[in-house]
Amino acid sequence: MDSTPRYALLTVLTLALLAPAPVRGQELADQWIDALEWRSIGPANMAGRVTDVEGLPSPSKTFYVAAAAGGIxxxxxxxxxxxxxxxxxxxxxxxxxxxxxxxxxxxxxxxGEEDSRNSISPGGGIYKSDDGGLTWELKGLEATEHIGRIQVHPDNPDVVFVAALGALWRTNPERGLYRTSDGGDTWELVNFVSDRAGFVDVKFHPRNPDVLFATSWERQRGPYYLESGGPGSGLWKSTDGGDSWEKVEGGGLPETTLGKMNVAFAPSYPRVMYLMVEAAAPEGSEEDNLNGLYRSDDGGETWERVNEYNSRPFYYSEVVVDPADPDRVYFSSLRFSEDGGRTMRNMAQAVHVDFHAIWVDPNDPERIVLGNDGGIAVSFDRGGNYWFPNVFPIGQFYNISYGMEVPYTVCGGLQDNYTWCGPSRKASGDITNHDWFRVSGGDGFVSQQDPRHPELVYSESQGGNMGRSNLKTGERESFDRPDWRTVYREYQDSIALLWP
Known part of the structure; x- marks a missing residue:
């Protein structure tokens, strides 16, 4: 079935009063609450962050989009x-x-999103569908909170591996590499590193499913920091279908502290492998780090750093190899190479930035779907041109506000997708994308309308940037940012000495 206008307008939700009942004092009667229901008002002008895209090989035209906070x-x-x-x-x-x-x-x-920024949401386990997504069944692993990768055995769909990262803001033992052999009824923890290090990636060898590679990642966030990397991070290999695992070290891999890593085989020639690596520089080195794209030509026995590019490893780190060409590789956010990673070019010009997902059709490498902070982009010419199907609403609002006019205007700031405003209702017809408009740029955060002059909208973006827009005249005024840091520095040393 195709999407309906109702779904195409769903992101900001508002409550409509259907049949109000009498209210005594300040207490709302149960009947009054029951009479409230959600009404869709939009918008779908912009999409939100996409964490994965998976599709069926051509000639099928089916693919699935997984959102960071918008379902599938x-x-x-x-x-x-x-x-x-x-x-x-x-x-x-x-x-x-x-x-x-x-x-x-x-x-x-x-x-549970695996792109471990400070605003991601935890999950509630792994789900399975046997009817193409029509219905789902929870199959466990609820306490893992964040799942980085799922790999299904190429011949036996009951055998599934799950790379579970575990909690982001604290330690927990429910993390590691899990395997089921009965379609998810039971799970076995086949590789556990520590209560701080989970697994973020796992891949089958394209021609021998007894061989697998997986990557563990030690990371934890606090209110003011991200620790990406530690002794629990590493590359692992199994040659017996996941029964036992050996840590892969040396052979050209960094011997310093490792962070997030993703691994990929070349489907057409699996002796060629690629690894996106986050790694600290050796002590005393002039290099900032040993991050980059590493390549192996002997099935993972030895490795060579072929490219230093690895933008924000904790947030990106994807790597995908062309199904027909072992030297054509897509990596990070977002580059591609046609000589095994040694040189690179921009993969997605004029497309929304911040890439987290790359799906290449195994039967038609010209057909590529990208997932980023602005939704998806589809190419039918190997990335030469893109189409942005801006029709489904997965925008991520940090904040919403409303004016006091009738009907009132709703505004809100979206992650990496500006601040937008739209009507709460129209005199006739449905609210469409055309009714929504942008009032400021950047990562939209808090918005607020003037209670006496609802045409005045205040909005902010990352870095403390703030301003005021006049919806009647189109004028925009930016405000000076307050300088709290200078005042704080007068006290920070004494705070450090006296704490706790």
Missing amino acids: WKTTNNGVTYRPVFQNERVISLGDIAIAPSDPDQIWAGT
Whole structure:
């Protein structure tokens, strides 16, 4: 089924009063509360962060989009229309999805975003669908909170590996590399490092499913810091179908502290492998780090750093190899190389930035779908041109506000997608994307309308930038940012000495 206008307008939700009942004092009667229901007002002008895209090989036109905070969306016509297929579960934050190679109706959804920025949402386990996403069943691993990768055995759909990162803001033992051999009824922890280090990636060898590579990542956030890397990070290999694992060290890999890493095989020649690496520089080195793209030509025995580019490893680090060309590789955010990583070019010009997902059709490498902070972009010429199907609403609002006019205007700031305003209702007809408009740029954060002059909208973006827009005249005035840091510096040394 195609998406309907109701779904195409769903992001900011407002309550409509259907049948108000008498209220005594300040207490709301149960009947009054029951009479409230959600009404869709939009917008779908912009999409939000996408964590994964998975599709069926050509000639199928079906692919799935997993959102950081918007569930799963399915298209069966190459992206023209979409419908939500993860609406009734208790979580909507996705880390990864996977389609069983031997059964295209079997879909796995790992909840809890893995791109470990400070505003991600935890998940509630792994879900399984046996009917192409129409219905879902929770299959456990609820305490893992964030799932980085799911891999389904190429021949046996009951065998599934899950790279579980674990909690972001604290330590917990429910993390590691899990395996099921009975379709998710039971799980076995086949590789556990520590209560601080989980797993973020796992891949089958394209021609021998007994060989797998996986990466562990030690990371933790606090209110004012991110610790990405530690003794628990590493590259691991199994040659017996995941029963036992050996840590891969040396052979050209950095011997310093490692952070986030993602691994990829070249499907057409799997002796060629690539590894996105976050690694500290040796003590006393003039280099800032040993980050970059590493390549192996002997199935992971030895490695060579072929490119130093690795933008914000904790947030990106994807690496995908062209199905037909082992020297064409897509990596980080977002570059591609046609000579095994030694030189690179921009992969996605005039496309929204911050890439987290790359899906290349195994049967048609010209067909590529990218996932980024602004939704998805689809190419049918190997990345030469892109189409942005801006039709499904997964924008991530940090804040919403409303004016005092009738009907009132709703405004809000979205992650990496500006601040927008739109009507709460119209005299006739549905609210559409055309009714929404941008009032300021950047990462939209807090917005607020003047209670006496609702045409005046205050908004802010990252870095403390603030301003005021006049919706009647179109004027925009920026405010000077307050300088709290200078005042704080007078006291910070004494605070450090006296604490705790």
